[in-house]
Amino acid sequence: MPSLHLTCSLRHSILTPMNRIPVISMPSGALIMLILRVLRSNSLHGYAIAQRIHVLSSEILQVEEGVLYPTLQKMLLKGWVTSEWGISETNRKVRFYSLTAAGRKQLQAQQSDYDRVTEAIQAILRTA
Amino acid sequence: MRELFRRLNYLLHRRQHDRELEAEMLFHREMMGKERARNFGNTLILRENARDAWGWTWMGRLFQDLSYATRVLRRSPGFTFTAVIVLAIGIGVNVAAFSLFDMIALKPLPVRDPGSLIQFQRRSPTRISSEMPYPHIEFYRTHAHTLSAVLAVMEVPPVALDNDTQPAHLSFASANYFTELGTRPSLGRLFDPVLDNKPFAPPIAVVSYTFWQQRLNADPGVVGHVLHLNGKAVTIAGVLPSNFASLGADRAELWVPILQQPYIIEGSKILSDSQVDACHMWGRLAPGATAKAAEQELLTLTGQLQKVDPQGVWENEFILAFPGGHLQVMQPAMYQVAAMISILTLLILAVTCANLGGLLLARGMSREHEIGIRIAIGASKRRILRQLLTESLLLALLGSLAGLILSVISLRVVLMLTNAPAWLSAIPDWRVITFSTCIAFLAAILFGLTPALQIARQQNRKPVARQVLIAAQVAASCVLLIVAGLLVHAMQHILYNSPGFGYQSVVSVDPQLAQHGYTPAAAGVYLAQMESRLREQPGVLSVALVKLPPMGHRVARISTQIQGKPVAIFPNSVEPDYFRTMNIPLLVGRTFVPAEKHATILSESLANRIWHGENPIGKALPSDDPSSTPRDIVVGVVGNARVNSLSDSDATEQYWPVQTDDMPQMSLVIKVAGAASSMGSIIKSISQSLDPKLFPEIRSLQSLFQENVATVERIAASVSLVGFIAVLLAGIGIIGLVAYTASQRAKEIAIRLALGATRMQILRAILSQFALPVMLGLVAGIVIAGFASSVLRGTLYGISNLDPTSYSAATLLLLFILVIATVLPARRALRVDIVKALHHD
Numbered sequence: 001m002p003s004l005h006l007t008c009s010l011r012h013s014i015l016t017p018m019n020r021i022p023v024i025s026m027p028s029g030a031l032i033m034l035i036l037r038v039l040r041s042n043s044l045h046g047y048a049i050a051q052r053i054h055v056l057s058s059e060i061l062q063v064e065e066g067v068l069y070p071t072l073q074k075m076l077l078k079g080w081v082t083s084e085w086g087i088s089e090t091n092r093k094v095r096f097y098s099l100t101a102a103g104r105k106q107l108q109a110q111q112s113d114y115d116r117v118t119e120a121i122q123a124i125l126r127t128a
Numbered sequence: 129m130r131e132l133f134r135r136l137n138y139l140l141h142r143r144q145h146d147r148e149l150e151a152e153m154l155f156h157r158e159m160m161g162k163e164r165a166r167n168f169g170n171t172l173i174l175r176e177n178a179r180d181a182w183g184w185t186w187m188g189r190l191f192q193d194l195s196y197a198t199r200v201l202r203r204s205p206g207f208t209f210t211a212v213i214v215l216a217i218g219i220g221v222n223v224a225a226f227s228l229f230d231m232i233a234l235k236p237l238p239v240r241d242p243g244s245l246i247q248f249q250r251r252s253p254t255r256i257s258s259e260m261p262y263p264h265i266e267f268y269r270t271h272a273h274t275l276s277a278v279l280a281v282m283e284v285p286p287v288a289l290d291n292d293t294q295p296a297h298l299s300f301a302s303a304n305y306f307t308e309l310g311t312r313p314s315l316g317r318l319f320d321p322v323l324d325n326k327p328f329a330p331p332i333a334v335v336s337y338t339f340w341q342q343r344l345n346a347d348p349g350v351v352g353h354v355l356h357l358n359g360k361a362v363t364i365a366g367v368l369p370s371n372f373a374s375l376g377a378d379r380a381e382l383w384v385p386i387l388q389q390p391y392i393i394e395g396s397k398i399l400s401d402s403q404v405d406a407c408h409m410w411g412r413l414a415p416g417a418t419a420k421a422a423e424q425e426l427l428t429l430t431g432q433l434q435k436v437d438p439q440g441v442w443e444n445e446f447i448l449a450f451p452g453g454h455l456q457v458m459q460p461a462m463y464q465v466a467a468m469i470s471i472l473t474l475l476i477l478a479v480t481c482a483n484l485g486g487l488l489l490a491r492g493m494s495r496e497h498e499i500g501i502r503i504a505i506g507a508s509k510r511r512i513l514r515q516l517l518t519e520s521l522l523l524a525l526l527g528s529l530a531g532l533i534l535s536v537i538s539l540r541v542v543l544m545l546t547n548a549p550a551w552l553s554a555i556p557d558w559r560v561i562t563f564s565t566c567i568a569f570l571a572a573i574l575f576g577l578t579p580a581l582q583i584a585r586q587q588n589r590k591p592v593a594r595q596v597l598i599a600a601q602v603a604a605s606c607v608l609l610i611v612a613g614l615l616v617h618a619m620q621h622i623l624y625n626s627p628g629f630g631y632q633s634v635v636s637v638d639p640q641l642a643q644h645g646y647t648p649a650a651a652g653v654y655l656a657q658m659e660s661r662l663r664e665q666p667g668v669l670s671v672a673l674v675k676l677p678p679m680g681h682r683v684a685r686i687s688t689q690i691q692g693k694p695v696a697i698f699p700n701s702v703e704p705d706y707f708r709t710m711n712i713p714l715l716v717g718r719t720f721v722p723a724e725k726h727a728t729i730l731s732e733s734l735a736n737r738i739w740h741g742e743n744p745i746g747k748a749l750p751s752d753d754p755s756s757t758p759r760d761i762v763v764g765v766v767g768n769a770r771v772n773s774l775s776d777s778d779a780t781e782q783y784w785p786v787q788t789d790d791m792p793q794m795s796l797v798i799k800v801a802g803a804a805s806s807m808g809s810i811i812k813s814i815s816q817s818l819d820p821k822l823f824p825e826i827r828s829l830q831s832l833f834q835e836n837v838a839t840v841e842r843i844a845a846s847v848s849l850v851g852f853i854a855v856l857l858a859g860i861g862i863i864g865l866v867a868y869t870a871s872q873r874a875k876e877i878a879i880r881l882a883l884g885a886t887r888m889q890i891l892r893a894i895l896s897q898f899a900l901p902v903m904l905g906l907v908a909g910i911v912i913a914g915f916a917s918s919v920l921r922g923t924l925y926g927i928s929n930l931d932p933t934s935y936s937a938a939t940l941l942l943l944f945i946l947v948i949a950t951v952l953p954a955r956r957a958l959r960v961d962i963v964k965a966l967h968h969d
Contacts, residue, residue: 046152047159065156066174069149073181077134094155095148 036107043098080106138182193518215527218480220534222473226563232456237373238551240310242453244413252442259405274417274425277308279410285825287357299380300389316351316366324385331388332365339381340367358823360392371551394821395645402440419449468919475604479854481574482601483861488579490868513584520576528568599901605858606909612851613934615844628769630711631829635804636677639824642792651791661814669799672705677795678771679832690737698772701784709799717745717764720785728760734780735765804828862949870957878962887958894954
């Protein structure tokens with residue numbers, strides 16, 4: 001099974017990395033929802049977030065760094081997550097992200113939206 | 129809101145954030161392990177993308193562009209200097225005009241709460257008066273609830289001060305005047321709203337700062353001194369501050385409480401007379417009230433007033449309110465003038481920008497190489513465009529700054545020359561600075577966009593843009609030159625043509641009998657004595673009574689329709705000798721005979737409008753109301769003499785014989801042999817012997833006329849200056865463009881010359897591409913000028929706004945300059961060294 005990659009198109013086309021990976025589009029906002037979900041129970045650093053999503057999706061979803069960090073920055077701006085410096089398992093100083101109250105609310109809202117949409121799609125796929 | 133706060137917080141700490149992001153990504157990379165780390169991509173770009181989320185990227189780019197633009201401009205100081213100077217002129221003219229407008233109409237007066245000050249005007253469908261009877265003001269003051277205060281100001285002709293030969297300017301103001309304006313005295317006290325609001329309070333005067341300095345020797349102990357105004361003793365109560373701002377730019381040197389008016393002007397009943405429009409009325413809106421509400425309330429009050437005083441209120445009278453907290457209370461007609469001036473100044477800007485646009489296009493050629501490289505290494509067209517526009521913007525801002533400085537300097541000069549009130553300063557306020565910034569942006573778009581588009585698209589060889597720029601420059605300078613030509617012609621007209629009456633050696637004398645409470649009979653006696661005494665004087669050629677003396681303080685104007693066309697008639701009541709005294713020729717019929725009734729004399733222009741060249745003698749004027757009997761019969765026609773509307777060529781005059789009831793309002797005109805100035809003391813002594821209460825106002829018509837002409841001269845001079853600047857700019861711009869085109873085609877010219885073409889043929893080949901835009905520009909300019917100048921009609925002193933002389937002179941002058949501007953550089957191009965030109969590359 002080909003792995004699903006989350007990427008974003010890069011502005012400077014001449015400087016795009018040589019090793020391009022086929023892009024399969026993902027419902028917009030899905031990454032945010034996934035990040036919010038994995039941060040719900042405990043705070044994680046960026047690499048751990050990517051790993052978590054990768055592992056939990058049975059290695060189907062891979063979060064590319066080029067998408068992860070802009071998304072995290074956007075979430076910081078929106079106030080859904082906060083960051084704090086901590087010590088990693090490898091004894092390095094690194095930034096840990098954790099959910100805020102606004103983030104929890106956002107997760108709930110997004111998840112229920114997502115559920116409704118998938119149910120609707122499923123209904124069409126079953127009956128049409 | 130919180131998001132904005134986080135955004136700003138990020139901006140303030142963006143370096144720290146960037147370091148953190150870098151560390152974080154480095155960690156990520158290490159965790160990924162060696163073989164997969166290659167997939168990470170360019171860290172710098174990833175970081176940039178992450179930063180994009182905060183929405184500040186545009187700022188970084190802007191700084192980048194700005195620093196690059198600064199480097200580019202610094203590298204070619206010659207170009208930058210020229211561009212900034214050209215822009216400084218184009219923008220400076222606009223900024224100066226706006227500053228003037230700001231000073232007059234936008235800047236609030238430095239008084240307490242200027243926003244709630246209102247000036248009132250008395251109106252009816254047929255009449256307008258900016259002054260109203262004092263009893264009406266009193267009535268409104270007692271009954272209006274929308275006004276927290278009502279101020280009355282009466283401006284009067286200059287009064288005699290002690291025994292000085294120089295009179296003093298006096299205004300009467302209501303006792304609450306200075307407290308309402310929040311003025312603090314620099315010495316003594318100002319009016320007390322209670323104490324000075326009584327008719328029999330001890331008479332006091334407040335003097336202006338300049339008056340105190342110039343005529344009272346800046347004496348610190350001046351409070352308590354006694355001055356004599358028209359022979360009446362008043363005590364100086366205080367001195368106004370030097371930066372005092374009066375309402376409506378009143379230039380009074382002395383202020384006396386209005387209830388003292390009957391004391392100073394002995395015998396005056398003006399304060400109780402509801403037939404005379406005597407005072408300006410100002411008001412302060414009560415908290416929460418609007419000007420519209422005040423107008424409504426005053427309309428109701430006027431209705432009530434009519435029941436009490438049916439004579440004093442006009443038919444359908446209503447009161448209009450205008451914002452009063454500025455130097456000048458703006459009327460719709462003034463906005464029209466302001467609009468015309470702004471069109472002219474914007475035309476200058478247009479010429480400037482078209483000019484600079486041409487310069488930038490030419491420069492774009494030499495930058496082709498640089499732009500080419502930048503596009504080749506991956507810059508997008510949008511990025512190049514933005515870079516070029518940033519450069520233009522930087523130039524425009526520099527030019528705007530220089531223009532602002534230029535405007536401040538010229539404004540200072542104007543303020544100094546016009547003896548403006550001390551509180552006015554040339555230092556720009558936030559409105560002027562905002563305006564200069566906005567106009568810089570406008571200019572940057574005007575001159576920068578087209579060249580930038582062409583350069584960014586790498587197709588600047590198209591000559592269309594250049595031709596459009598030339599046409600625009602020619603059109604704009606054409607309009608400016610034509611308007612300047614019209615004004616100059618009007619000025620010459622008034623200087624070298626008789627205005628229809630003789631003003632040399634004529635003085636007008638206004639004894640102000642009505643103001644001193646004279647009855648018609650007493651006034652008749654006084655004037656008869658005055659006339660006979662004057663006629664006895666050696667050198668007096670003739671004397672006559674006139675109700676509205678030439679170029680006087682009061683002007684009457686009847687707007688009516690004759691055969692469906694609107695006509696402005698200036699009415700006057702005169703004695704038979706008036707026409708001889710004023711040197712107005714009697715064309716047909718006779719002048720009045722003494723004590724005549726139901727007769728009228730028309731000006732030639734009015735007679736022609738009604739009867740189109742037929743003999744009007746013995747005919748009755750067509751009237752709206754044919755039943756009114758007896759009708760006035762035309763007894764004579766005199767030459768046009770626009771004594772009270774010098775500049776308006778559409779004005780007509782109608783005269784009636786003096787009636788007994790008019791006597792208190794009459795003035796005298798006296799024609800003397802030799803200089804009129806010698807008459808002053810003689811008239812004063814006659815007046816003293818007839819009635820020592822009176823202090824007649826004596827004015828020389830010659831100096832009044834010269835003042836009038838000086839205004840036109842100033843306007844014509846400044847418009848001409850502006851016009852010539854524009855033409856100069858256009859000329860320089862076109863020289864540059866032609867020289868540039870010729871240099872582009874140097875090789876072609878050399879080849880043609882080598883093949884035996886004559887210089888004439890080549891000249892024609894180079895210049896042919898300029899002929900069409902120049903012609904189009906000229907035609908467009910003439911058409912625009914034709915429409916725009918209709919605003920000027922009333923100020924052209926009898927010159928038509930489509931006056932062919934001005935149009936052809938302006939067009940020919942422009943054409944001449946354009947021919948020189950094109951042929952000079954083209955001729956130079958012909959002197960190429962053929963061998964050298966062909967050997968080049």
